[in-house]
Amino acid sequence: MGKGKYATAIKLLILSPYLILIYILQSTVFTHLTLFGTKPMLLPVAAVGIAIFRGRVEGGVFGLFAGMFMDMSYNQPTIEFTLILTFTGILLGALSDTVLVRGFPSYLLCSALQLAICSASQILVMTVTQSIPIPALLPVALRQTAYSLILSLPFYYISRFLTRLI
Amino acid sequence: MKDFISKKGIYIAVAAVVVAIAAAISVAVSGGNSGFANMLSEPFFKPIKGAMTSLVGSLEHIYDYMYRYDELQAENERLLARVAELERDYREYTEVSEENERLHKLLGFAERHEDIVMEPVSVISWTASNFSSSFTVSKGTSAGIAVGDPIVTANGYLVGQVTSATSSSCTVTTLLDTTFRVGAVIYESGDTGVISGDHQLMKEDRVKLAYIGDEANIMTGSTVVTSGSGGLFPAGLVIGKVSGISVSSSGLDPFAIVEPSADIGESAHLYVITDFAVSE
Numbered sequence: 001m002g003k004g005k006y007a008t009a010i011k012l013l014i015l016s017p018y019l020i021l022i023y024i025l026q027s028t029v030f031t032h033l034t035l036f037g038t039k040p041m042l043l044p045v046a047a048v049g050i051a052i053f054r055g056r057v058e059g060g061v062f063g064l065f066a067g068m069f070m071d072m073s074y075n076q077p078t079i080e081f082t083l084i085l086t087f088t089g090i091l092l093g094a095l096s097d098t099v100l101v102r103g104f105p106s107y108l109l110c111s112a113l114q115l116a117i118c119s120a121s122q123i124l125v126m127t128v129t130q131s132i133p134i135p136a137l138l139p140v141a142l143r144q145t146a147y148s149l150i151l152s153l154p155f156y157y158i159s160r161f162l163t164r165l166i
Numbered sequence: 167m168k169d170f171i172s173k174k175g176i177y178i179a180v181a182a183v184v185v186a187i188a189a190a191i192s193v194a195v196s197g198g199n200s201g202f203a204n205m206l207s208e209p210f211f212k213p214i215k216g217a218m219t220s221l222v223g224s225l226e227h228i229y230d231y232m233y234r235y236d237e238l239q240a241e242n243e244r245l246l247a248r249v250a251e252l253e254r255d256y257r258e259y260t261e262v263s264e265e266n267e268r269l270h271k272l273l274g275f276a277e278r279h280e281d282i283v284m285e286p287v288s289v290i291s292w293t294a295s296n297f298s299s300s301f302t303v304s305k306g307t308s309a310g311i312a313v314g315d316p317i318v319t320a321n322g323y324l325v326g327q328v329t330s331a332t333s334s335s336c337t338v339t340t341l342l343d344t345t346f347r348v349g350a351v352i353y354e355s356g357d358t359g360v361i362s363g364d365h366q367l368m369k370e371d372r373v374k375l376a377y378i379g380d381e382a383n384i385m386t387g388s389t390v391v392t393s394g395s396g397g398l399f400p401a402g403l404v405i406g407k408v409s410g411i412s413v414s415s416s417g418l419d420p421f422a423i424v425e426p427s428a429d430i431g432e433s434a435h436l437y438v439i440t441d442f443a444v445s446e
Binding site: 031032056064067070071089094 | 293
């Protein structure tokens with residue numbers, strides 16, 4: 001175990017209250033605070049913020065736990081979003097480490113992509129398991145993506161602040 | 167690619183796959199449970215979520231008081247006028263009330279379900295998903311609650327069914343959810359069908375009564391109750407009232423649109439039916 005590994009673990013430990021707070025907010029306050037009857041997805045945009053500013057390792061680990069909490073807030077087994085947010089966390093973190101500029105346009109673009117992947121996954125699951133036609137699900141998917149994207153703005157500044165802090 | 171993702175990235179991805187496989191196995195083994203992560207985290211998050219839900223409820227009341235004061239005052243004046251009007255219609259109201267009481271006796275819920283054992287529960291939190299309708303309640307298997315148990319309001323109106331349970335809490339899928347199914351019967355006509363959640367109707371807090379057949383005699387306002395077929399739900403639980411008739415997108419299958427009697431989104435205190443005598 002090298003010093004670097006401890007440093008990463010400590011940084012992630014510092015981020016854990018932030019993650020838990022978002023989980024609590026998503027599963028309590030924002031289930032009531034709906035826009036046109038739609039609830040937002042906060043954990044995916046928070047995971048994007050960490051991946052963009054912290055890179056592939058911390059982005060991946062944060063994505064793993066954010067995904068688990070996301071599944072728990074949806075009352076479902078920790079499979080769907082656990083996998084999605086981990087893989088996107090690693091991928092976006094790797095992009096951020098190599099080619100992406102760590103700024104607001106990149107963050108917004110990645111958040112939109114992340115939310116689109118999450119919504120597409122939900123649509124896919126419902127279409128396959130319950131044979132619900134895609135056009136019936138699309139309006140809700142678009143509304144939740146738009147609402148979550150609006151709320152992604154504060155997460156950009158929080159992620160940037162946390163990154164500078166740790 | 168290996169350099170792009172890095173060795174640590176691969177380890178994290180493997181960890182995510184392991185978590186997903188463990189969740190799938192725990193669900194398969196425990197049958198209907200929402201996974202080991204929920205079971206492990208529930209003791210920690212249950213009190214926090216409960217407190218936050220109470221806080222949100224209080225804030226909503228304050229919001230209503232502050233921002234809807236004028237509206238409420240105007241409504242109060244309208245209601246006072248309405249009271250005077252109602253006093254004039256008292257006789258008619260009494261007749262309606264008596265008829266209502268008679269219908270309840272006809273339904274005979276209490277008489278036919280003396281055997282029902284109920285466990286009071288409180289709603290802790292709602293799902294954050296826009297594609298499903300479920301919530302978590304404050305008691306679990308240690309209170310005798312099991313997967314499949316029906317959940318009702320204090321009036322006996324059906325709300326949903328327990329779909330996963332830990333020792334201290336359980337998840338309830340409401341009848342608005344697209345996965346929910348229960349055999350139903352139209353109280354007035356005796357026509358049968360299957361109540362199921364529908365994605366389009368979910369946002370309007372309505373459900374679908376399908377498989378009703380072309381000969382069914384269903385009128386708007388008819389009462390829909392559980393049929394009791396299959397033994398999962400007691401017969402005679404009030405589901406709601408028919409608010410319209412429609413046909414499927416193919417144009418071949420008629421279905422009734424049912425407005426649940428339970429105020430599903432607003433119910434904070436509910437009852438899980440843990441035991442009842444099956445009457446076929």
